[in-house]
Amino acid sequence: MKTFIAITKRNIQLFFKDKGMFFSALITPIILLVLYTTFLGNVYHDSFVSALPEGFSISEKIINGTVGGQLCSSLLAVCCVTVAFCSNLLMVQDKTSGARKDFLVTPVKKSILSLSYYFASLITTLIISYIAVAASFIYIAFTGWFFTFGDCLLLLLDVFLVTMFGTAISSIINVFLSTNGQASAVGTIVSAGYGFICGAYMPISSFGSGLQKVLSFLPGTYGTSLIRNHSLKGVFRAMGKEGIPEEIVSSIKKSIDCNLSFFEKDVSIAGMYIILISSILILIGIYVLINLVKKGRE
Secondary structure, eight states: OHHHHHHHHHHHHHHHHOHHHHHHHHHHHHHHHHHIIIIIHHHHHHHHHHHSOTTOOOOHHHHHHHHHHHHHHHHHHHHHHHHHHHHTHHHHHHHHHTHHHHHHTSSOOHHHHHHHHHHHHHHHHHHHHHHHHHHHHHHHHHHOOOOOHHHHHHHHHHHHHHHHHHHHHHHHHHTTOOSHHHHHHHHHHHHHHHHHHTTSSSOGGGSOHHHHHHHTTOHHHHHHHHHHHHHHHHHHHHHHHTTOOHHHHHHHHHHTTSSEEETTEEEOHHHHHHHHHHHHHHHHHHHHHHHHHOOTTO
16 A cells, blocks of 8 residues: 555656646646637527527526536536546656656556556546636636535536546556657547547537437446536526426426436436446456556566
8 A cells, every 4th residue: 555655646746747747737628618618608508599499588697507507517528538638648658768667677566556547647637627627616607606515516526537437548548558649649639539429519419319329338428417417407496496397497408418318218317427437447447457467568
């Protein structure tokens, strides 16, 4: 345990000492927030208003709260995964510098070394992710705040779990990378594509039925939905208090992926948590197993 803590602490310290690595990870959610509010804000607003039944009106505060919650949930769902690829670059850098080989000639077990990389990346990614949550709360406070204390806690839990998921994916991929160029290329690809396949940029409900079924197999889809549900839970309560029929609220939830189905069967919030947590445990197990059996050049 002492060895694990010492290596994990060393990895965290190296991450924060590398200013380029730290600021590139830190600036990612800020840039995304600016881009989302600039380009996606009006799109979400117009699509939400156009989806309302003709002659039906909702207060502007609720509309703004819905758009703000949708924007910030998209931001957090993407950042929890993409930032993990930035913070996990140390694993690749240790290969290029030879530090990993130095560890492997010591009595340190491969499982301890692999887990230390994972948890160090998890901690650094969580710091950035929770900074993004704080920025999101500030933005939502100006657009339309409907959160309760319980909603905030659930959102923090969702971010924690999705960050664990993103760190596990980045750890598995980075095991097979040996240069910083490869790691940067993979990070760029993930940053560009993950938002689409997890439903952050465009709701999965707007895709074709075939693609929806394919995406329903991806755990990230349910992570995005959890964040979205708890970002908009207060807005949906406000809709109910304004007398908006439950059918319309359910239709809105469906249109922005708060309600998901797996082959026509609705997935509950508890079911989403089970899928996400199970996926995290499986991915961490795969990551450790890969490190144990991967000998070859090492």
